[in-house]
Amino acid sequence: MNKQEKLAILKDMINIDSTNGNEEEVADYLLKQFAKYGILSEKVAYSEARTNLVSKIGGKNGKVLGFSGHMDVVDAGDRKAWKTPPFQATESDGKLFGRGSTDMKSGLAAMVIAMIELEQEGKLIDGQIKLLATIGEEIGEIGAAQLTTLGYADDLDGLIIGEPSVRQIIYAHKGSMNYTLVSYGKNAHSSTPELGINAIDNLMLFYKEVEQYVAGIHQTNDILGVFTHNVTVIEGGNQVNSIPARAQLQGNIRTIPEVDNEKTEQVFCTIVSKLNKQEGVHLEITWDYNKMPVFSDPKSNLVKIAESIAKEQFGKTIPIIGLAGTTDAAEFIKAKNQFPLIIFGPGNNTPHEVNEYVDIENYLEMIDVYKAIAIQFLK
Structure with missing residues (x-):
């Protein structure tokens, strides 16, 4: 040609x-x-x-x-x-x-x-x-x-x-993992937030825990570099003067052999289980994509x-x-x-x-x- x-x-x-x-x-x-x-x-x-x-x-x-x-x-x-x-x-x-x-x-x-x-x-x-x-x-x-x-x-x-x-x-x-975390709360008027459960607030509890865990990872791979995690999508609430009853985020993880997919899933699920023991917290995590x-x-x-x-x-x-x-x-x-x-x-x-x-x-x-x-x- x-x-x-x-x-x-x-x-x-x-x-x-x-x-x-x-x-x-x-x-x-x-x-x-x-x-x-x-x-x-x-x-x-x-x-x-x-x-x-x-x-x-x-x-x-x-x-x-x-x-x-x-x-x-x-x-x-x-x-x-x-x-x-x-x-x-x-x-x-x-x-x-x-x-x-x-x-x-x-x-x-x-x-x-x-x-x-x-x-x-x-x-x-x-x-x-x-x-x-x-x-x-x-x-x-x-x-x-x-x-x-x-x-x-x-x-x-x-x-x-x-x-x-x-x-x-x-x-x-690197490996790649995607997940979805859903937070369930309770609707209430924004003037009386004590009557509801803010799903976004509980979503942020998870985010802070995960970021703290990732910041503590110091292992690197000579070829692939560092483990990374990014929250890339957040959705929540439907009206500015209402306490949101549902919110969710999606995240992407790039894994290395030193911090592999199995260990990552275990840690994230442990964080969710720990937070769910707090009063008013109801989180559910789903793994959407898992590549080694x-x-x-x-x-x-x-x-x-x-x-x-x-x-x-x-x-x-x-x-x-x-x-x-x-x-x-x-x-x-x-x-x-x-x-x-x-x-x-x-x-x-x-x-x-x-x-x-x-x-x-x-x-x-x-x-x-x-x-x-x-x-x-x-x-």
């Missing part, structure tokens, strides 16, 4: 609004691109308008290298704050703007084009590449979980996830190959690091077969931001990087 054809595929993908859903339209588009070149694909349905896509090239013998990327994107936010329409891919100064341009339709498009070109060029003599294009990564990695449960990752010998890595190779990332930290081998053959090819492509040695965020890797590592994995894709630090963009040069160069890694890894 020429440059404009490669850009056209990415633009078409960005123009599809797959905000926390509607991934089937992206899957159908990619299926048609593969079909043009005689590459077969399989749609794996999750629910209405939500479909994973599995595509393969190569033979049945030899190793299997997985390519993976998610088709969903986060909400565009305040569209008036965008310089260009978020779902209308726009070129400017060597950049391509649009929601999902960095996170992570550029990585997915680069993988798709790499597969198509390898198939056309006949350079993939050994092994097989399997694309696992997923739904719902942004809201719980539900597509990766489904594909893993169904066994689609069991035959992998290596996996590359094309999330934006800013010209770095990532082999580990991911560690692969930084000295694996896949890492060494990717590092060597990246150095040749970029003209310098690139860092091999851990990541604070979580990815579909947290689900794929549950496959029956253990395999090395890396997170390595085009993009920058604008995921989820207004005016998200990808550098066009970075997108195009990663197509060649993926091709070279696949050929060498599968030999």
Whole structure:
């Protein structure tokens, strides 16, 4: 393909609004691109308008290298704050703007084009590449979980996830937990608060206890850094002159092996139980999302190959690091077969931001990087 054809595929993908859903339209588009070149694909349905896509090239013998990327994107936010329409891919100064341009339709498009070109060029003599294009990564990695449960990752010998890595190779990332805490109180007129129970006040009791616990954590991980906790959503009350009978907050936690998911859940539940012993306090905690930290081998053959090819492509040695965020890797590592994995894709630090963009040069160069890694890894 020429440059404009490669850009056209990415633009078409960005123009599809797959905000926390509607991934089937992206899957159908990619299926048609593969079909043009005689590459077969399989749609794996999750629910209405939500479909994973599995595509393969190569033979049945030899190793299997997985390519993976998610088709969903986060909400565009305040569209008036965008310089260009978020779902209308726009070129400017060597950049391509649009929601999902960095996170992570550029990585997915680069993988798709790499597969198509390898198939056309006949350079993939050994092994097989399997694309696992997923739904719902942004809201719980539900597509990766489904594909893993169904066994689609069991035959992998290596996996590359094309999330934006800013010209770095990532082999580990933190765990992630989301929770919802609901506080139940009793309505009363704000002029007689003693007749009610303020659900917001009791919510804040929990918040203060948790913040005190987090402030006392001094363990760090050499690769992943520190444990973090953030309350990101608070809701409560329905009228300014009424004592609220219900309030809730939601929080996100990024875990490290030193303060792992199991210990975190135990501590938070203990705090809730202790507070509920106080008169008038009724709190309930629900765990909405629980993903373990991911560690692969930084000295694996896949890492060494990717590092060597990246150095040749970029003209310098690139860092091999851990990541604070979580990815579909947290689900794929549950496959029956253990395999090395890396997170390595085009993009920058604008995921989820207004005016998200990808550098066009970075997108195009990663197509060649993926091709070279696949050929060498599968030999």
